[in-house]
Amino acid sequence: MMDKEQLLLDYFAKNLTPEQExxxxxxxxxxxEFKQQFDFEKDLQIVIRDKxxxxxxxxxxxxxNERVKDVPVRTLKPNYRKWAMAAxxxxxxxxxxxxxxxxxxxxxxxxxxxNYQEYPNTVFAITRGETIESIERDAFVAYExxxxxxxxxxxxxxPSDNREEYLTLYIGLSYLGLGDVxxxxxxxxxxxxxxxxxxxxALWYSALIAIKEKDKESAVNSLKxxxxxxxxxxxxxxxxxxxxx
Amino acid sequence: xxxxxxxxxxxxxxxxxDAVLKKVYEENRDKFLxxxxxxxxxxxxxxxxxxxxxxxxxxxxxSGKLETLTSSISTYLFGVGKYLIFDQMRKNKKTVGxxxxxxxxxxxxxxxxxxxxxxxxxxxxxxxxxKYFSTLxxxxxxxxxxxxxxxxxxxxxxETGGYNSENVVKSQKSRCMKTLKERITExx
Numbered sequence: 367m368m369d370k371e372q373l374l375l376d377y378f379a380k381n382l383t384p385e386q387e388x389x390x391x392x393x394x395x396x397x398x399e400f401k402q403q404f405d406f407e408k409d410l411q412i413v414i415r416d417k418x419x420x421x422x423x424x425x426x427x428x429x430x431n432e433r434v435k436d437v438p439v440r441t442l443k444p445n446y447r448k449w450a451m452a453a454x455x456x457x458x459x460x461x462x463x464x465x466x467x468x469x470x471x472x473x474x475x476x477x478x479x480x481n482y483q484e485y486p487n488t489v490f491a492i493t494r495g496e497t498i499e500s501i502e503r504d505a506f507v508a509y510e511x512x513x514x515x516x517x518x519x520x521x522x523x524x525p526s527d528n529r530e531e532y533l534t535l536y537i538g539l540s541y542l543g544l545g546d547v548x549x550x551x552x553x554x555x556x557x558x559x560x561x562x563x564x565x566x567x568a569l570w571y572s573a574l575i576a577i578k579e580k581d582k583e584s585a586v587n588s589l590k591x592x593x594x595x596x597x598x599x600x601x602x603x604x605x606x607x608x609x610x611x
Numbered sequence: 612x613x614x615x616x617x618x619x620x621x622x623x624x625x626x627x628x629d630a631v632l633k634k635v636y637e638e639n640r641d642k643f644l645x646x647x648x649x650x651x652x653x654x655x656x657x658x659x660x661x662x663x664x665x666x667x668x669x670x671x672x673x674s675g676k677l678e679t680l681t682s683s684i685s686t687y688l689f690g691v692g693k694y695l696i697f698d699q700m701r702k703n704k705k706t707v708g709x710x711x712x713x714x715x716x717x718x719x720x721x722x723x724x725x726x727x728x729x730x731x732x733x734x735x736x737x738x739x740x741x742k743y744f745s746t747l748x749x750x751x752x753x754x755x756x757x758x759x760x761x762x763x764x765x766x767x768x769x770e771t772g773g774y775n776s777e778n779v780v781k782s783q784k785s786r787c788m789k790t791l792k793e794r795i796t797e798x799x
Contacts, residue, residue: 371781375764375765375781378758378759378762379758379762379763379764379765380675380762381764406788406792407759407788409734409736409737409740410740410744410755410759410788410791411759411760412733412737413733413737413740413741413744414744414755414756414759414760415670415673415674415759415760416730416733416737416741417741417744417745418673418756418760419666419669419670422632422665422666422669423662423663423666425629425632426632426636426662426665426666427662429632429633429636429637430658430662483651484649486649486650486651597703
């Protein structure tokens with residue numbers, strides 16, 4: 367008669383020989399008491415791991431909080447006269463700027479600059495030491511490093527039958543990165559009209575293009591289409607609509 | 612301490628002293644945050660993701676999924692982090708990308724592809740177990756943790772815990788388990 371307790375001990379110490387493993391599995395399917403004991407111990411293992419993970423997480427939060435404490439608080443030696451002067455100059459400048467802005471309408475180029483951000487590659491993980499070479503990988507490497515022309519060339523090598531929807535988005539983004547607004551708009555329009563998974567992204571970037579071109583009406587239309595249906599960039603989009611209108 | 616350049620080994624990590632854990636946290640934090648900033652998350656979310664990536668990395672060491680370090684610790688953290696960032700981005704967007712294909716990432720990222728990234732929540736049974744596990748005496752908790760978490764053999768527990776023989780360890784372990792079972796049954 368084999369020692370069931372010893373089998374369980376060896377299982378958790380990862381010391382089972384192939385033959386013992388076979389015995390172990392047989393027991394699991396034939397001996398309900400053994401199975402019950404195993405389940406209990408397995409649950410206990412999961413519970414202890416869970417507890418240790420929670421402990422570690424709170425330890426890391428502590429490390430983070432200690433950092434905040436360690437960073438010296440910058441103390442200002444107040445020189446009130448100087449500050450008062452600086453503040454009044456700032457106030458004049460701000461008022462002037464506000465006035466200028468209100469009379470001259472939205473500053474389209476700064477709105478574009480402030481809101482345009484490269485869209486990250488969320489599709490393809492590029493890891494060092496990888497041996498599998500693929501066109502798509504090369505394309506995303508180029509995209510991530512800002513080499514948009516190369517990215518476009520590589521994306522276009524992928525036969526259209528095999529093109530995933532996200533490639534349309536990334537080709538559009540690459541053209542936008544190059545500053546070729548007309549070309550990029552073709553790709554975004556394609557996504558918008560096909561009601562794709564990437565429609566929100568396409569709407570957002572179309573709006574930014576319209577802003578860049580000072581086309582208020584289509585910018586607002588795109589932003590409204592975006593905010594009415596999707597959450598992507600919603601806060602920024604609502605802010606932009608307010609500024610534009 | 613500052614001049615200490617010796618690389619941290621997996622064994623150091625398994626022992627899990629606060630000094631080592633903190634060193635790893637500090638050494639990789641800024642690198643990770645710089646990497647994470649390329650994505651559309653808040654700084655708070657980035658820090659949270661960093662900590663979660665750290666925890667998952669550590670879990671996979673302790674469960675034996677990661678047996679040798681074939682790359683720098685930061686590379687593992689990036690691999691896990693990227694997965695978590697995409698996951699968070701999907702959650703933030705809510706209405707889109709629910710079916711975003713993350714398996715592509717797993718496939719291409721050899722290093723962490725075998726990692727367990729998500730744990731299902733505890734079952735009712737396991738929650739009870741957790742509750743009563745923490746009511747056990749310190750000695751019992753330590754012994755069971757060494758065995759089920761650190762993966763120590765009975766002999767190793769005997770050596771580190773100052774027990775007289777393996778049989779003493781075994782019977783102590785049985786007693787702890789029995790108490791645990793009794794407390795759960797009593798309160799069911």
